[in-house]
Amino acid sequence: MIRSFFQQLFFVLRIAIVWGLAVTFVVSMYSSLPLIGDFELPAVVFSFATMALVITGAFSHLHRVRLLTGRSDGDALANRQKRQIEVPFEAGESFDLLDAAIRELPGIAQVQATRDSLQINAKVARPRTYGEPLLRRWNPLLWFAPASNQLLATVTPASDSGRIVLICEPESPAWSDWFLVDDGTNFENAEAIARAITRRIGARRRSEQASAAQTAAQKELTEAKLNLLHAQVEPHFLYNTLASAQLLTRSDPLRAETMLGHLIQYLRRSLPNVDGEMSSLGAELERALAYLEILKIRMGERLDVQVDVPETLRSTPLPAMMLQTLVENAIKHGLEPRTGGGTVWIRARQDGDAIAITVADNGEGFTSKTHGTGIGLVNVRERLRLRYNGTANLAVVANFPAGVAATLTVPTVPAVVTTGDRPHG
Secondary structure (H helix, E strand, O other): OHHHHHHHHHHHHHHHHHHHHHHHHHHHHHHOOOOHHHOHHHHHHHHHHHHHHHHHHHHHHHHHHHHHHOOOOHHHHOOOEEEEEEEOOOHHHHHHHHHHHHHOOOOEEEEEEEOOOOEEEEEEEOOOOOOOOHHHHHOHHHOOOOOEEEEEEEEEEOOOOEEEEEEEEEOOOHHHHHOOOOOOHHHHHHHHHHHHHHHHHHHHHHHHHHHHHHHHHHHHHHHHHHHHHHHOOOHHHHHHHHHHHHHHHHHOHHHHHHHHHHHHHHHHHHOOOOOOOOEEHHHHHHHHHHHHHHHHHHHHHHEEEEEEOOHHHOOOEEOOOHHHHHHHHHHHHHHOOOOOOEEEEEEEEEEOOEEEEEEEEOOOOOOOOOOOOOHHHHHHHHHHHHHHOOOOEEEEEEOOOOOEEEEEEEEOOOOOOOOOOOOOO
């Protein structure tokens, strides 16, 4: 408090002393004039009036700065203001925020923004703080005051952020600060730009948070739908398998027992995982082979299965039911419509940081007769997008000389669960 008082006192005395010297010089020049210099009254009136207006203007400046800042220290009283603002965006984005904040400043004019050099120069019309009262018109502190303030802003790039250096000052040389005051207009400009930048950063953060929350909700909804779809054992498959087992119990009990054993294995692997963890290539392969073994009993020699999946790759994390979907497509749309049946190949290979899992058949291929709705493949692609964020993909191409080959490519590292992927193995 005491320090602030002395700073205010020093400010008023500094203005008064400088103007006192200036008035003394003018009066001495007046006194040296022939004839009229002998009349002392004009010089005395000029001296007292000027000093009274100067001191009154200085106190007016003090009062307005205190209203704006809540304090009257040297930094707040200064005509020239400097701010350093850290922005948590890269330099280009920081520059765009700064440019937008400056352009919405009242009275802004002549904005020169250079994005390559990350620099902005502009002029700001000095507001008529108290309108046009007589005191302002005759206040010596404003006789030579410029009509505009100016600002210079630069952005310094950092690794993942930008530092803004902002300078707001009168459009006059620095020596004029000994004679003139700005009524806190440059402090007001600096604070207004800083507030605008902070507000825009906050709005950007809120928008990002809202977008992330919406995306997460959409992902959870999509995953819930997909998981519900894949958690259901196809009724027709279950019905046909049980019906076939019932018939075999009369003619071939041993095969019926084998079929029921494979069905139990398939159903066990199809139960939802309450821990919500990823399945593995090995677990999904067991489910697919149980499914194929059941079909081999039903289709007989029409179905051949060949598997080439190295043991070292069977621990690869894999979302549940994806491999199963590809195998089911190969059977339904490739081999079942074909009178002579065919072969299903399941193979896996490592290529750098990715694992390629291929399900191929030599069935009907891409024909209108076997073309399904594509919902299964669409679901697989959507789950890959949600689970791996673009680092995994599904490619479906024609197999040579006949059939279709579908390849899942997933990263070797475990996927990070970002939504509620609930596997079933």
